[in-house]
Amino acid sequence: MSASGPAFYDDDAVFATYMASRQRPDSPNNTLEQPVMLELAGDLVGRRVLDLGCGDAAFGRVVLVHAGSAYLGVEGSRNMAALASETLAGTSGQVLHCAIEDWEAPAAAFDLAVARLSLHYLADLAPVFAQVYQALADGGRFVFSVEHPVITSCDRGWPEGTLRQDWMVDDYFVTGVRENTWMGGTVRKYHRTVEDYFRALQEAGFVVEQLRESRPQREQFADEQTYARRMRIPLFLFLAGRKVTG
Numbered sequence: 001m002s003a004s005g006p007a008f009y010d011d012d013a014v015f016a017t018y019m020a021s022r023q024r025p026d027s028p029n030n031t032l033e034q035p036v037m038l039e040l041a042g043d044l045v046g047r048r049v050l051d052l053g054c055g056d057a058a059f060g061r062v063v064l065v066h067a068g069s070a071y072l073g074v075e076g077s078r079n080m081a082a083l084a085s086e087t088l089a090g091t092s093g094q095v096l097h098c099a100i101e102d103w104e105a106p107a108a109a110f111d112l113a114v115a116r117l118s119l120h121y122l123a124d125l126a127p128v129f130a131q132v133y134q135a136l137a138d139g140g141r142f143v144f145s146v147e148h149p150v151i152t153s154c155d156r157g158w159p160e161g162t163l164r165q166d167w168m169v170d171d172y173f174v175t176g177v178r179e180n181t182w183m184g185g186t187v188r189k190y191h192r193t194v195e196d197y198f199r200a201l202q203e204a205g206f207v208v209e210q211l212r213e214s215r216p217q218r219e220q221f222a223d224e225q226t227y228a229r230r231m232r233i234p235l236f237l238f239l240a241g242r243k244v245t246g
Contacts, residue, residue: 002179002188005121006076014185015079026226032214033236040143040240044068050110052100053118057084060093074103105135115144120189129204136243143240152191155180167233206241
C-alpha cells in the first residue's frame with residue numbers, strides 16, 4: 001500500500017535510506033534544487049519566513065544565519081519534525097508538527113513563504129495556496145519547488161536499484177495520483193502539468209514573477225559524469241509569486 005508524504009517518511013527504514021541518500025556526493029537536492037531556491041528567495045535580512053514541509057529545517061538555519069527575523073517550519077512527518085527541532089536547537093527558529101493541509105495561517109505574519117519539494121504530495125493545492133496568501137504581508141513572496149512534471153508524469157523506465165538512464169513522458173495531461181516505488185517504500189504523489197502549477201498560483205491571487213527549471217550549473221558538481229547526466233532532463237520545477245493587494 002502506498003503512503004502519503006508524512007507517513008512515507010515516518011517509516012523508519014525509508015527515513016534512514018532517504019537521509020543516507022541526501023548525504024551522498026552531488027545529491028540533486030544540493031546541486032540542483034537548493035541553489036535555485038536560495039536565488040529565488042533573495043535577500044533574507046529581516047524576513048519572517050514560513051517553510052511548508054520543512055523537512056530537516058536546513059533552510060531555517062540558512063534563514064537565521066542570513067539575519068532573517070523569524071522562521072517557522074511546518075512539517076507533517078514525525079521523523080522529519082524531530083530532526084528539524086534538532087537542526088534549530090539553540091536558535092529562535094520554530095517547528096510545528098502539523099500536516100500542511102491542516103495548518104491555519106495567521107494573517108500577514110510572514111514576508112516569505114517557501115515549500116521545497118513538498119507540494120507534489122498534496123491532493124489539493126487551492127486551499128493551501130489560499131492559506132499562504134493569507135499568511136503573507138502585502139508584497140510578500142511565495143517560492144516553491146516540485147518534482148518536474150516530466151518526471152512525475154510516468155514512472156516507467158526506472159529500473160529498481162540502479163541509476164535511471166532513460167525517461168519517458170507519457171500520460172502527461174492525465175493528472176492525479178501516481179504511486180512510485182522509491183527509497184524502499186511505495187509513496188503516493190500527485191502529477192500536475194506546468195500549466196496547472198502556474199494557474200494555481202495565479203488563481204490564489206499571486207502575481208507570478210518567475211518560472212525556473214533545474215538547469216545544472218557545472219560549478220555545483222564534483223563529478224563530471226553526474227553533471228552530464230543531470231543535463232539530460234529537468235528534475236525540478238520552481239515558481240515564484242508575489243502578493244500585491246494595492
